[in-house]
Amino acid sequence: MLVRGHWSIENKLHWHLDVTFKEDASRSRKGNAPENLNILRKIALQRVNLQKDKLSKKKRRFKAAMNTNYIKEILRI
Numbered sequence: 315m316l317v318r319g320h321w322s323i324e325n326k327l328h329w330h331l332d333v334t335f336k337e338d339a340s341r342s343r344k345g346n347a348p349e350n351l352n353i354l355r356k357i358a359l360q361r362v363n364l365q366k367d368k369l370s371k372k373k374r375r376f377k378a379a380m381n382t383n384y385i386k387e388i389l390r391i
Contacts, residue, residue: 331355334362334371361388 331337335355342348362374365388369377378385 327356330359330371334359334375364388 328337331352335358337352337355340348340351342351358375359371362371362378365374367374374388378388
């Protein structure tokens with residue numbers, strides 16, 4: 315039961331990384347690049363999750379790419 319719970323959490327995180335950031339399509343494979351990008355994606359996903367609006371994570375990411383005020387709000391600059 316404990317193992318199943320772990321994989322449930324792992325699958326949910328991986329699914330969000332793949333759907334929101336298209337992680338499985340990433341072409342970085344050499345050196346530390348895959349691990350570094352994975353860490354940055356997890357940080358970005360956590361920041362996007364903190365937003366309190368009714369948009370999906372994928373739409374929040376797109377809105378942040380198109381609107382500098384929104385990304386500042388996400389980053390709390």
